[in-house]
Amino acid sequence: MTVNTGHQAVLEKHTEQEVILKIENLKKYFPIKAGVIQRTIGYVKAVDDISLEVNKGETLGIVGESGCGKSTMGRTLIRLYEPTEGSIYFKGKDISTLPERELKRYFRRQIQMIFQDPYASLNPRRTIRKTLLDPLVTHKLYDKTEEYDQRIKELLEIVGLDASAINRYPHEFSGGQRQRIGIARAIALNPDVIIADEAVSALDVSIQAQIINLLKDLQNEFQLTYIFISHDLSVVRHISDRVAVMYLGKIMELAVRDDLFDDPLHPYSQALLSAVPEMEIEENGQKRERILLKGDLPSPSSPPSGCVFHTRCSAAMPHCMEVMPELKEVKKNHFVACHLFKGKNE
Amino acid sequence: MENLLTIKNLKTGFPSKKNTTIAVDGLDLHIKAGESIALVGESGCGKSMTSFSIMRLLPPPGEISDGEILFEGRELLKLSENEMCKVRGKEISMIFQEPMTSLNPVLTIGEQIIEVIQYHQGLNRQLAREKSMEMLKLVGFSRVEEILKEYPHRLSGGMRQRVVIAIAMSCNPKLIIADEPTTALDVTIQAQILELMRNIRRKFNTSILLITHDLGVVSELADRVVVMYAGQVVEEANVRDIFRKPLHPYTEGLIHSVPSIRGEINRLYSIPGNVSSSNKIHSGCKFAPRCPKAFSRCFVEKPRLAEVEELHTARCFLYE
Numbered sequence: 162m163t164v165n166t167g168h169q170a171v172l173e174k175h176t177e178q179e180v181i182l183k184i185e186n187l188k189k190y191f192p193i194k195a196g197v198i199q200r201t202i203g204y205v206k207a208v209d210d211i212s213l214e215v216n217k218g219e220t221l222g223i224v225g226e227s228g229c230g231k232s233t234m235g236r237t238l239i240r241l242y243e244p245t246e247g248s249i250y251f252k253g254k255d256i257s258t259l260p261e262r263e264l265k266r267y268f269r270r271q272i273q274m275i276f277q278d279p280y281a282s283l284n285p286r287r288t289i290r291k292t293l294l295d296p297l298v299t300h301k302l303y304d305k306t307e308e309y310d311q312r313i314k315e316l317l318e319i320v321g322l323d324a325s326a327i328n329r330y331p332h333e334f335s336g337g338q339r340q341r342i343g344i345a346r347a348i349a350l351n352p353d354v355i356i357a358d359e360a361v362s363a364l365d366v367s368i369q370a371q372i373i374n375l376l377k378d379l380q381n382e383f384q385l386t387y388i389f390i391s392h393d394l395s396v397v398r399h400i401s402d403r404v405a406v407m408y409l410g411k412i413m414e415l416a417v418r419d420d421l422f423d424d425p426l427h428p429y430s431q432a433l434l435s436a437v438p439e440m441e442i443e444e445n446g447q448k449r450e451r452i453l454l455k456g457d458l459p460s461p462s463s464p465p466s467g468c469v470f471h472t473r474c475s476a477a478m479p480h481c482m483e484v485m486p487e488l489k490e491v492k493k494n495h496f497v498a499c500h501l502f503k504g505k506n507e
Numbered sequence: 508m509e510n511l512l513t514i515k516n517l518k519t520g521f522p523s524k525k526n527t528t529i530a531v532d533g534l535d536l537h538i539k540a541g542e543s544i545a546l547v548g549e550s551g552c553g554k555s556m557t558s559f560s561i562m563r564l565l566p567p568p569g570e571i572s573d574g575e576i577l578f579e580g581r582e583l584l585k586l587s588e589n590e591m592c593k594v595r596g597k598e599i600s601m602i603f604q605e606p607m608t609s610l611n612p613v614l615t616i617g618e619q620i621i622e623v624i625q626y627h628q629g630l631n632r633q634l635a636r637e638k639s640m641e642m643l644k645l646v647g648f649s650r651v652e653e654i655l656k657e658y659p660h661r662l663s664g665g666m667r668q669r670v671v672i673a674i675a676m677s678c679n680p681k682l683i684i685a686d687e688p689t690t691a692l693d694v695t696i697q698a699q700i701l702e703l704m705r706n707i708r709r710k711f712n713t714s715i716l717l718i719t720h721d722l723g724v725v726s727e728l729a730d731r732v733v734v735m736y737a738g739q740v741v742e743e744a745n746v747r748d749i750f751r752k753p754l755h756p757y758t759e760g761l762i763h764s765v766p767s768i769r770g771e772i773n774r775l776y777s778i779p780g781n782v783s784s785s786n787k788i789h790s791g792c793k794f795a796p797r798c799p800k801a802f803s804r805c806f807v808e809k810p811r812l813a814e815v816e817e818l819h820t821a822r823c824f825l826y827e
């Protein structure tokens with residue numbers, strides 16, 4: 162496997178800023194129904210007015226706690242859920258309103274997904290051949306059976322499995338191997354974008370490291386763009402180029418990886434980072450000051466007024482209870498949604 | 508200081524018609540009063556089965572085939588079921604990973620705490636109720652009267668785990684076994700629960716046996732770390748020593764596989780292969796097939812757990 166490192170690659174990454182995926186004011190509300198006639202009595206605002214851009218070849222990490230809407234956003238992005246409002250541009254084309262048939266023709270094969278639970282995302286009654294054959298046949302990539310088999314074996318080797326795995330069933334594999342099969346399925350159609358939703362969360366640490374390395378290798382080899390959704394901040398830090406922090410359906414902070422982890426600006430990002438337990442490896446490593454957040458995540462069906470974080474924020478001002486701050490650029494490429502900060506051009 | 512809990516050569520397995528699946532393979536462990544020990548390992552290494560063995564709550568057909576478990580000098584494995592019931596919850600209590608499954612969904616929080624206190628302390632209902640409110644205050648609830656009347660599903664994950672801790676602490680146990688107590692929780696809630704457990708430990712001098720796969724959580728709560736692989740202890744040391752100077756190649760690999768939240772970002776180290784099942788018959792060291800430092804002896808002989816440095820033991824031929 163070729164690992165594309167060195168100065169050249171770094172330079173390329175910085176000059177090439179082609180936007181491959183762009184979302185504008187994306188909203189996904191789930192209706193809450195009650196009563197005999199199932200009247201809608203309210204909405205869960207899972208994704209609430211999010212705009213962002215994803216550059217070609219980068220990894221955008223999305224972090225947040227459970228219920229913050231990160232998975233819903235991933236699924237809405239590829240129209241597994243229909244967006245309530247807003248537009249999604251893929252390579253400049255608005256796909257948010259495309260009918261399913263056209264979506265399948267132009268778009269489905271270019272963007273793929275890897276799921277969290279390798280035990281639930283593979284059909285236990287189908288051999289690996291059948292599982293990997295589906296996407297290839299759906300898009301009629303080859304003519305002959307041998308060509309299909311050839312491609313499946315090639316895919317298995319790319320993800321580090323033996324080609325003899327082709328006739329086996331999912332239960333014969335360990336969690337890490339199953340996740341490799343899930344990855345093989347995702348790259349089968351040579352997609353441009355892969356959405357990885359908690360792709361390594363169910364794995365043991367030693368296996369998790371293998372899969373993270375595999376994902377990085379594949380990205381270099383096939384120029385993949387990743388949207389990496391996870392609750393695990395250290396994993397996200399390891400794999401991402403840019404990171405978005407979500408809270409109750411909104412993006413609170415969006416920045417280049419090192420800016421976010423070395424100098425988080427939003428009080429929520431600061432608390433989130435300080436909460437991660439660390440191994441004490443260094444001799445006199447400074448203990449970070451821990452910011453303990455009070456209380457729990459409010460329900461997304463009745464989010465707090467104003468800034469959704471004000472109920473748990475240590476720096477909340479009266480103004481925060483009334484107006485939700487917008488995501489604005491505070492430093493170069495560093496966006497924060499907080500009243501504590503003024504925009505670059507304000 | 509005398510040991511509160513001593514486990515000697517514990518062997519636990521799951522017999523079936525054909526063969527026995529070994530979960531714990533000759534484990535030795537001791538916990539002193541007030542000490543916090545972390546049992547670390549990946550899934551299937553036998554860490555949870557160790558805790559179930561101590562409580563004698565192994566899921567059937569699991570059984571303890573050998574060894575002894577001494578708690579304050581008493582042999583737990585020889586106690587009758589009735590006597591064991593008096594130990595569980597009163598002297599040793601347990602906190603599980605998923606609080607929703609360890610609380611009864613059709614009983615209110617109050618009923619569940621009061622029951623434990625009445626059973627173990629023989630208090631009348633009114634006194635038990637007062638005691639349970641005191642416990643809920645201890646774990647950080649403010650509106651305790653209301654919480655007593657709530658059902659578990661009305662609470663969030665973090666609050667449920669607080670309730671579980673309140674129940675576990677209600678009889679002032681000498682040892683708490685916490686099996687992945689924060690794994691199902693978000694990081695900010697995890698930080699709250701870890702803080703709570705530290706406070707409780709300080710206040711009551713309770714010993715903790717923490718079972719976890721998360722090395723970060725280990726360094727937050729533990730004094731001493733025991734690393735398990737395939738049913739055996741492979742290394743044991745103080746929490747500082749284990750992270751700064753791991754001896755066993757498995758511990759070293761485990762520590763290096765964890766992506767860190769600070770510092771340089773390098774390619775992650777990964778241990779090749781998969782966690783081998785403890786069932787397979789190995790002629791040599793169980794970790795040898797995955798070990799980067801394995802040599803011919805490792806595949807033939809079984810290494811012993813030996814003290815390499817003071818209070819730092821490892822099961823590896825590199826140090827013999």
